[in-house]
């Protein structure tokens with residue numbers, strides 16, 4: 001299959017590219033390198049530097065390349081910045097997607113897999129969140145991801161483009177950038193690696209559902225073949241507190257660093273985890289890497305990189 005991966009120079013997208021290339025797919029990457037890095041680019045994939053907001057350029061690429069499928073990972077991912085600048089978020093995450101889908105329609109693209117969010121999709125409901133719960137995104141980022149799903153549903157119903165939206169929990173692993181705000185593992189690792197204190201926002205009792213990147217990649221592989229159309233949660237269902245994350249990293253790095261607390265971030269969700277039983281049933285997708293193993297691998301990569 002010929003697959004266009006948007007955001008393929010980024011953290012998750014680059015791992016998806018590696019897996020698609022390893023399976024034998026022909027892969028084309030489109031990325032504007034805003035947060036992605038050239039070092040992440042798979043040499044066996046073709047790379048075109050392009051901003052998906054540039055309608056003419058992205059349309060030209062899709063019409064010329066005519067991929068069979070599009071895996072859409074390019075996005076603005078900072079929830080806090082989306083609150084400060086919802087127009088910027090919508091420009092990238094809604095208009096960018098529409099630029100891709102309008103071109104996909106013209107080029108006869110058959111299927112799309114999109115990276116969505118589980119953590120920012122359901123609001124402050126009781127955990128674990130299921131796909132049956134009413135969506136209640138409480139940030140412009142969550143809203144733009146939900147809008148993207150509604151558009152994909154439109155392109156499916158009216159223009160027969162198959163889609164799967166994968167609603168990830170908190171993804172972590174090698175290549176994660178510490179400059180974002182959601183990758184607490186990458187942020188803590190960067191600080192601790194430099195011998196600086198890693199500040200825990202609030203009392204550290206907030207929980208998140210941490211999923212290792214290779215498990216997310218597997219969902220992207222399975223989503224290419226499925227008959228299913230719609231939204232699927234991709235998470236472990238296990239809640240880990242920020243205090244536990246900190247302690248685990250300190251112990252894995254073999255350093256002695258006390259916990260340090262800072263002010264709580266306003267509007268921060270207290271708990272978050274995803275029920276992924278639908279993905280298990282439909283995709284036969286399973287979590288393979290538990291938190292202990294995932295942290296071990298991430299710390300090993302981090303030490304190697306430093």
Ligand SMILES: NC(=O)c1ccc[n+]([C@@H]2O[C@H](COP(=O)([O-])OP(=O)(O)OC[C@H]3O[C@@H](n4cnc5c(N)ncnc54)[C@H](O)[C@@H]3O)[C@@H](O)[C@H]2O)c1
Pocket residue numbers: 006007008009010011012013030031032033034035036037050051052053072073074075076077092096115116117118167168169170171172177182183
């Ligand atoms: N990391 C997580 O925990 C998580 C959780 C849920 C969903 N997601 C989604 O997964 C996807 C990838 O996230 P990530 O964590 O790998 O972040 P990332 O920042 O590493 O990857 C995003 C990539 O998209 C590129 N990009 C951004 N805007 C672009 C634009 N306008 N045109 C072209 N390229 C553009 C960036 O350069 C980068 O390579 C995003 O859609 C994100 O919303 C991530």
